[in-house]
Amino acid sequence: MTERKIQIVIVGGGAGGLELARRLGAKYGRKRHDIILVERNRTHIWKPLLHEVAAGSLDANLDEVGYRSHCHRWGYRFFLGTLEGIDREQREIVIAPLLDEDGSELIERHRIRYDWLVIAVGSITNDFGTPGAREHCMVLDDRAQADRFRNRLLNHCLRVSHTMSVDPTSDEHVRIAVVGGGATGVELTAELFNSAAALRYYGLETFDESRLQVTLIEAGPRILPALPEKLAQAAQDELEALGVRVLTGTRVTEVTADAIITGGGERIASELRVWAAGVRGAPILDHIGGLETNANCQLLVRPTLQTTLDDRIFALGDCCSCIDPNTERPVPPRAQAAHQMASAVFHNLIHVMHGRPLAPFVYHDHGSLVSISRFSTVGSLMGNLVGGRMAIEGRLARFVYVSLYRMHLIAIHGWLRGLGLIVIGRVNTIIRPRLKLH
Known part of the structure; x- marks a missing residue:
């Protein structure tokens, strides 16, 4: 009789999930363990690079990682699919039907059993329920969205360049509004000017960075709240020197098809609008499998990164809410946190399979x-x-x-x-x- 393999299923192939799959695959291989990575995309791109993909300064085709070739190299299996549910009683996850571009069903809804489950599905942009934000703003949660923004950006640059070539006296601009003065919003805003400056070398001779009108809108008192005030001010000075209009202490109350409306009643006209003002867990996580979640749809976990109601389910990265005992606040949603959590889950899975006590996760803020x-x-x-x-x-x-x-x-x-x-x-x-x- 064939011995049943220990099956560890990881849902989400972001920075933390992919690292964990590689380390488990490298350690155990496929002899007595079956390491499975479930991900809805076919390739991985490091999320902090998406602003460069959106601006066109990074070719994701050269930097992305194909899950199928990666799993072959490191001894785990890859399943293309989207998590739909968790059956904790049967220890199975439910994978949504896989549809073709025309809507036809390629693979029906199915289940994958697990002995240990790790949820690492990352986060999505939080629009805080702002009217019109979801309909009229783009976000940078994945590569497809970054590619969509880049295509629209290039189209508008081409429009302005054509207008300028016909009428050199025209005062046409590409108007872009970025909501959120955190790292993503600031980095995207700066990268736009880097890309615009290079367009003149690619056939848009009449277009340069002076044809951008970019507004960065932050509800808090300053941009980059994670940095010391002196450095945040240095970054703002740099952006303003480029020509960015930086608005702090400005709340967005509504987004329309052609403008951002602020709490002060100002209407900021724009062809392109990007929302980068916060993150939350995906709606599918809201009490999935009866697990505890917070108001942001993040799974609540204990210090060992096990979910509060099920020892066999771990969560890591942006999709979980883990309290840092040093600050008594949730661990911030950063790439370094996902990396550290992946390492902690890796060691705790080894411990739990060998009957050893699990170690609490300790977050080290490297800045x-x-x-x-x-x-x-x-x-x-x-x-x-x-x-x-x-x-x-x-x-x-x-x-x-x-x-x-x-x-x-x-x-x-x-x-x-x-x-x-x-x-x-x-x-x-x-x-x-x-x-x-x-």
């Missing part, structure tokens, strides 16, 4: 870094430096910022292949076009 495209980088590093916080900017900050992505590559590919991809990536920055225009 925040924000890249203002090629113009500047600012951030703070945490640790035993300068009383626990060291403010950095300029070349040092840029080096550390780039290193974060390099460490991500090593985490999902291993040292040998990861270092090889870093070298290839460096070569690509020299030989490939500055912009992706298709």
Whole structure:
């Protein structure tokens, strides 16, 4: 009789889920364990890079990771599908039907059993119920949305360029409003000017960054609240020097098909609107399988990252709410948190399968870094430096910022292949076009 394999199912192939699948596959292989990754996309792109994909300065085709080739290399299995439910009594997850582009059903609704389940589905943008935001704003939650924004951006740049070539005295602009002064909003805003400056080399001779009118809207008292006030002000000064209109302490009350309406009654006209003002868990997680969730549809977990009502289900990354005992506040939704949680779940799964006590997750805040495209980088590093916080900017900050992505590559590919991809990536920055225009 064939021995039944221990089946560990990971739902979500983002930074944390993919790293966990690689580490479990590398450790156990397929002899006595069956490691399964369920993901609704066919490829992985590091989410902090999506603003570069949206602006056209990064070609995702060169940086994405195909799950099927990755699983073959690292000894786990990949299932294309979307989580629809959890049957905790039967220890099965329910996968929604897989549909073709024309709506026809390719694979019917089915179930996958698990001995241990890890939910790592990430987050979606939180529009806080603002009227019109969902209908009239774009978000950058995945590559498809970033590609859609890039295509619309290029279309409007082409429109303005054509108008200028017909009538050089025209005062046409591409008007863009970005809601949210966190890292995503600030980085996207700066990257837009980097891309616009390069368009003149790709056939839009009459178009440059002066044809952008970008407004960054933040409800809080300042942008980049995760950074020290001095660095946040330095970033705002850099954006304003580029020509960005930065509005702080400004609440958005409504979004229409052609404008952002603020609490003060101002109407900010715009062809493109991006909402980057917060994150929340996907609606499907709301009490899925009877599990506890908070108001933001995040799964509540214990210090071991096990869900509060089921020891066999773990959650990590943005989709879970884990209280940091040092601050008594939820661990912030950052890539570094997902990486640390993946490592903690990896070790706790090993412990639980060997009957050893599980260790509580301890979050180490290594700081925040924000890249203002090629113009500047600012951030703070945490640790035993300068009383626990060291403010950095300029070349040092840029080096550390780039290193974060390099460490991500090593985490999902291993040292040998990861270092090889870093070298290839460096070569690509020299030989490939500055912009992706298709």
